[in-house]
Amino acid sequence: MSAAAPTTADTTDDRVQHGAKAHTDGGWGLVPVQTRSERFHSTDPAAFPAVTGREVDWKLSPVERLRPLIDGPLDGSPYAYLARETPGAVVDWVDRTSNLVGSAGTPEDKASANAWASTEKVLSITLSGEEPSSITIGRSGLDSQPRAGHTVIHAEANTTSLVVLRNTGSAQLAENVEIVVDEGARLTVVTLQEWDDDAVHLASHFASIGRDAQLKHFVVSLGGSIVRVNPSAHLSGQGSDAELYGVYFADAGQHLEQQVYVNHDAPNSRSRVNYKGALQGAGARTVWIGDVLIGRTAPGTDSYEQNRNLVLSEGTRADSIPNLEIETGDIAGAGHASATGRFDDEHLFYLQSRGIDKAEARRLVVLGFLSEVIQKIGEPGLQERLIDALETELTGGAAS
Known part of the structure; x- marks a missing residue:
């Protein structure tokens, strides 16, 4: 206290x-220093102290390799993108003074604030209409110069929508993604990090979820040298619902990081967080930090978060830190779990005893472990493509 x-x-x-x-x-x-909701936030990078790597939000990140994005100059001009959309989904560049900009959240680290201040135009995705809609935004060829980005996704009241953000090619990118889910809307957002091996990507996602609205948010990180995607979900409306999922596969020398924050701020809100990852190859590194806050204004909350990591070879490291703060005694349920380990030998033995060779048995176990999350996306074509991508990761890295 x-x-x-x-x-x-x-x-x-x-x-x-x-x-x-x-x-x-x-x-x-x-306010105790460990209270997650009181972390400093600002859109001005100069308001943040210099990043040393000892800060709670940077201590597990390779800060020196991220310097150009944290406090260097960033190109914030509009970039080329490809959009595949259905009726009810509209995408366009808007001015940063748009009333939706800043409505879902504010930067909590210097890199996010640097991107916010550097961006010249904001990519706006608006979802409307009575029929389900979907849109896929593809980004590639952002080149190797440090760049800033800002995207706002707005799901209007009572809509049902899917947004896929696909990242490929080479990049040095710091960006903010705001997600506004109006009353009664159902929105699924999938962000795919399939970057080239040299890419560096720092992203902060801020979501505001209204009354009786639902957000399903997926982070799929497979490519890139350093990828750090930090989603925050603010359950601001009564009966709001958030499901935050993640799948990641770290190869040799790759750093994949996720810092998740769920803020229950309204009565009878619900959240589920489930991140799963695999590590393979010398120097493969993953970081997962999960913060859940159940505030005084959120009686009837139902929340659970978990992280699971599967180690496939020696020389890897997985950090997994779940945190839970509860400020009210009137909750439906709350809990968290974390586990990191190697293959279950019994699973391999079972499959091999039925005539499946070791390599195939290993592939089946890993795909079964990770595909559980992918199958919750609910879009068969995308799910199939991601399973294929995971198979490629499995066969491309070093065996255990």
């Missing part, structure tokens, strides 16, 4: 209580 502020009588230049000094803001920790 927060400590009380000192009175005038006990205030000194060196205020110490139980061996702990007061915060530099002049107060006695009116």
